[in-house]
Amino acid sequence: MVVSISESPLYPISNPKSIAFFGASNNFSSMGTSIFRSIISNGFTGKLYPIHPQEKTVLNLTAYPQVSDIPEPADMAFIVLPTKIVAQTLAACGEKGIRNAVIVSAGFNEVGGEGVERQAELLEIANRYGIRFTGPNCIGVVNSHARLNATFLPFEGKPGFIGMASQSGSFITQMFSYLNQRFGKSFSTGFSLGNEADIDLVDCIEYLGACPNTKVIALYIESIRRGQKFIETARNVSKHKPIVAFYVGGSETGKRACLSHTGSLAGPDRLYDGVFRQSGIIRAQSIEEMFDFCYALGSSPLPKGNRVIIQTHSGGPGAAAADACGRSGLELPALSPETLEKIAPYVPHTASVNNPVDLTFTKNPLDFFHRIPEILLEEKASDGMLIYFLASERMVRQALTGMGVPEDAVLDQAAQIVGAQCQSVASLMETFKKPILGFSFMTRDNHFVAGLQDRGIPVLPSPERAARAFGAMVRYTKLREKLLQSEKESAGHFSAE
């Protein structure tokens, strides 16, 4: 594989220079208009050709009565029309020379009966004209690096590194605010697949595998249609880029729900577990966990093994993290005599220098962010760290006030201190090339959480979630090694022939 990204049919869909848009009007409450507004308000810089039979303008842009009237074959047609006129519209696009489309309209395979015939007709038209398309019954596409948000919800957050392909559009659009509030970053690219009449998961994995803005791939899966091809493609990609999947068809209730959602036939958990293992894919148990894993995998160097040191100043969160580490297949090595000696000057007598290293408090709070984790990263018996962060800027401000810093200088100085502390942790991860996963019950309202995250340290919202994410990184490291090893062996095999 290793397609050139521009050869993929998903390239013009996620990087269009021009869009022919069907279904936008000046009626604010229609789905088509909502999506069209999102495209405009997200600052799309390409050309927009709204097609409307009556209106002269749509949201102040020149409208065209028919697609044949637009000045060029657009890179992509975006179709949000009543079910019955989708097929003829796609044909008209084909006549115009348009070769890529997103079909949002529903009422096809997922409703059964006539819908199945309608979907077959779409595919027949697409084949006739060489059109490649996502949908029908999908929700759109987003490419944050190209300022493209062709979905009905407003994009939030900075461009990120998670590339997602989803058999539910909700898990693209409805995660905009979630990802922004949780991590401050969003998708690199997101594809809603809908019924997968044409473009499917496999195409997305190929595209996202080659996408330079995507460091890790997230998949929401209700059913895999091209099993063998899926495994081959994912296997190739996961050698160099992690893939995390959330699969919901595995339980009896999940299976029935998938059938009515996208008309797909799901298989039992065991089967999918096998597929994922062969493909080098890490399975997540919930949508939150999928994003946790992606966020950690995309932010952090990979651990060389499963040995973790936990640093905390609170016993409970430390114990919870330790327990969760055990349940996630991680080991907590004891500190070596050298480490114990080096760390002694920095810990109070109430501290515990077992692993978890529970400082209870630090003589000098700054040590918590620099010298202590530095010593723990130097420990050879460990492959990475989990650090519990409670610190709040409020406490820094209080300390400054207590030290007699004048009120008008406190805010600035506190912000500088917080920034420097966060930078210190980030530099340690850079220097030691070992993963540091933070955890905190605080959100990004807390300046330390935001400061760490924005400098590349993943901070997850609970000890269990951090431990599970570290476990996922360990699993990926092992799967990847196995894939690379088997590639090497088969290469050796061929050269010996």
Next chain:
Amino acid sequence: MVVSISESPLYPISNPKSIAFFGASNNFSSMGTSIFRSIISNGFTGKLYPIHPQEKTVLNLTAYPQVSDIPEPADMAFIVLPTKIVAQTLAACGEKGIRNAVIVSAGFNEVGGEGVERQAELLEIANRYGIRFTGPNCIGVVNSHARLNATFLPFEGKPGFIGMASQSGSFITQMFSYLNQRFGKSFSTGFSLGNEADIDLVDCIEYLGACPNTKVIALYIESIRRGQKFIETARNVSKHKPIVAFYVGGSETGKRACLSHTGSLAGPDRLYDGVFRQSGIIRAQSIEEMFDFCYALGSSPLPKGNRVIIQTHSGGPGAAAADACGRSGLELPALSPETLEKIAPYVPHTASVNNPVDLTFTKNPLDFFHRIPEILLEEKASDGMLIYFLASERMVRQALTGMGVPEDAVLDQAAQIVGAQCQSVASLMETFKKPILGFSFMTRDNHFVAGLQDRGIPVLPSPERAARAFGAMVRYTKLREKLLQSEKESAGHFSAE
């Protein structure tokens, strides 16, 4: 059991009319001062007697050189002093006639060696004077209904109904902002237990079982000291008030962490699972899950069985909820012909009226909050509902603008509409006495989420978490029935003798 609440040693500790406070000074960065400031700034209305050898005032309150100088034996002594002078201070409190204390100071059993002797000495002094105390090595106490926050972090949120006893103080204090951001409500009462030299989990369960502000009890457990008494007490309480426990000593790594945190000896998961089952306690797998369960159990009527209808307008979240229901032991009954007939006029042709009921969109958005869930609650084959909420006030405002409502009236009208919708859902739960659990990836920044929560509808942050919380409610219903049944049988047994 069934103590009168005022007989419990925890009554004066959580409802003191006066506090003798040791360890506060005018040095802002000390732990004692932080706690003392919290008490003042949270609006405590009782008397505060700071004891300080030198200072004339502490934070502008008259200070006393020794406890013997204060004008009355305070309801409670609060001790945040260096380890070595804790024992003599406790004795001085005894001499003064003080009979209840909270000892925050650390350096006792949890550090081993001399610490063990020091803890024995504390207990000996307490016994001599009849003092009952929490700690040492605890973090304080909070009673939101009495405006008492004796911890070093600021209290956040409204008084709530979760009463917590925790072997880690962090899971009291560090959850203030979590609970507020997540649910808008905090603890009713929270006890940090520390080393449990005297007052322990059992005392807390007794107290919280009788506390009128507590609807559900949360326990963070590293180890249970009085096993038989724990089971008896919890069994009695859980007949009328749910208890949820998060236990972390079950894995090898968790066990070691607990040992160094509070010097407690944890047991294997299997053992604790048995204890919890016998006690009628619901076990949670993480701190987040513990609060999810508590929040749902305290907000909602109990389900009569495990049959759930899922209502959604997004297929993915619906399918994820369905899958999670299967994994949480819940059934998704098919809708009866009567229900299908009643609901038909309200659903578009793209909808799926299997269970999940996936509306895709609603002809009239208001139906989603009233007529549709009403019909689904009337369904006899179901014991409750999970509803996915995406709605945003922004969308309501857009719709109003689209309808030509003048800009200056839009905000008010939108707030009214949101409030009415949320009230409608809350009234349905009231009328049908079936649980309605909401789920949404949005937080309380979203007015629908806050509106529903503030009207008593629990809204959890993901489909999996909502399904698991519903599963916990079903488990509690069953455990409770079993306990009540066995009580009846043994009563019958006695009367037959």
